[in-house]
Amino acid sequence: MDIDQETVVNFLSASIRWKKVDDCNISNINWKRIFEISKEQEIYTILYPKVKKLSNAVKPENEIMYEWKRKTILASLNQKKNINRMSCVLKKFNQARISSIALKGLVIREFYPIKELRTMSDSDILIHIEDLEKVKRILLNMGYFQKHKDSKHVVFLHKQYLPIELHWLLIDKNYFTKAGYLEKDVWKNVQSINICGTNTLVPSIENQILYLCLHMAVHFLYSGFGLRQLSDLVLLVESERNKINWDIFYKKIRKCKIQNFVIVLFEVCRRLFRMDVPYILYNKKLENSQYVDMIIHNVFSRGIYGGIYGKASMNSVGDNVLMLHNVNNGKFYTCIARLKYIIKFLFPRRYKLSKRYSYVKGNRAFIPIAWLHRLIYGFFRKDFNIKQKILFLLAQADFLREQEKLFKWLEL
Structure with a gap:
């Protein structure tokens, strides 16, 4: 970690534990980068109360502070509106005697000092597959519409509220073949909590x-x-x-x-x-x-797998090259090895393709189209220039090899 990343972690640590940040330990902070990192990590709302309480001598400049406050207020209002909506959804499930289990953000937010500052991009709920049609009718009557469906969940969108992901399976068997027992165990071991006045089941x-x-x-x-x-x-x-x-x-x-x-x-x-x-x-x-x-x-x-085709920032490309150079004691791989991993990166297996290429999940014949789609998307992205893309691709070949070693070490 560099000093800015360490600062972000220290602020996050103080924020989730509701501890005071000591002004005396703060000096020469690059607030612009701190704000950018916190936005990339989707934690700027969580950090804001602690940043706001800093003395004027160490606070961010007015322009950054104003934007931080504005974005935090908008995000928290949106979260509050969404959680109230989810309370209505869960009440309707209860009234229809549909068993459901709240997952991830819906549950975790309850532990944060200020719940609305733990943002969510969607709401995850586990149901029994036999209740899917009942749940679907309830959501359609509430103004939701179906967007995407695969082997383990279906996504419902709304014009005013955040999406709802309805799961009947927790784990994709493409990733973890040994985690299937959790599907039964999670229903056997539940507890009840209150989410905005609604009694809701959550996992043990x-x-x-x-x-x-x-x-x-x-x-x-x-x-x-x-x-x-x-x-x-x-x-x-x-x-x-x-x-x-x-x-x-x-x-x-x-x-x-x-x-x-x-x-x-x-x-x-x-x-x-x-x-x-x-x-x-x-x-x-x-x-x-x-x-x-x-x-x-x-x-x-x-x-890094996001890369120029996903979320990763090009700021990390140079760091990756240096990191891999150090890990390998300065020895880079042969041209044949690099070529092998570049091909792996450019033409990934179906399960490694993102949701943007979800059309391949139902039909293997669409995989070549997805590869072409992905290459065109990466080539025409304007946030990276040609030199950066070439550098990234070369770094990716080395990185994929190290990632593969890491996956084997972790037994993933």
Whole structure:
């Protein structure tokens, strides 16, 4: 991490724990970059209350502070409007005697000091597949319309409110063939919480943590995850620590065969947020692991697989080249090896294609069209020039090889 990234993590750590930020420890801050990083990581709303309380001597300049405040107010109002809407949706499910389980942001936001500042891009709900048509009718009557459907969930959009993702399966079997037992276990182990006056089922605390970890593992394989997902995990663990049965949790991650990834994930949280790691998940050998350094690097680059075809910033390309050069003691791979991985990157397997190319999921014959679509999209992106795209592609060849080693090390 550089000094700006470290500052963002320190502010986030203080924000989720509602601790005071000491002005005396703040000096020479590049507030423009801090604001940009917090927007990229979708945590600017969470940081705002702490930034606002800083003394005038160290606060961001007026222009940045005004924009930060404006965006935070708009986002929080939108979140409040959406959560009130979700309360109505959940009430209608209850009235129709439809069993549903709230997931991810709908649950995690309840642990944040100011709920509306933990933003969501959609609302995730788990239902039984046999209730899908009933739920669909309720949502259509409320002004939602169906947008996308695949093997595990369907997305409903609304002109005024955030999308709703209805899941009947939690895990895509393309990623984790051993996590299927969770589908039954999550329904057997539920608890009830109040979301805006509506009693709502949520997974047991162990299954909530497990699902967060599985969700991050999927994102890590596909594109990467960011600071907000990590802060969710830290806040959930620290808020419910006395209720968590770590022995049960460890048995669950062993059944899913993701214990290596989870142990590393907790080490990342320890390094970044100084979270106390349960003894059963602690591995001292990881304290100086370069692979953990790579994961932390990916957290800030938002996942290199996104690249010029997704979310990753070109600012990280040069860093990736240097990082890989150091990891390999200055030895770069042969031209044949690079060519092999460039081809892998340009022509990925179907399950590694993003939602933009969802039309291939139902028909393998569309894969060549998706590859062409993806290449054209990357070539004509205006936020990167030709030189940057070439540099990225060369760096990607080396990075993919290191990523593959990392995936094997994590047993993903």
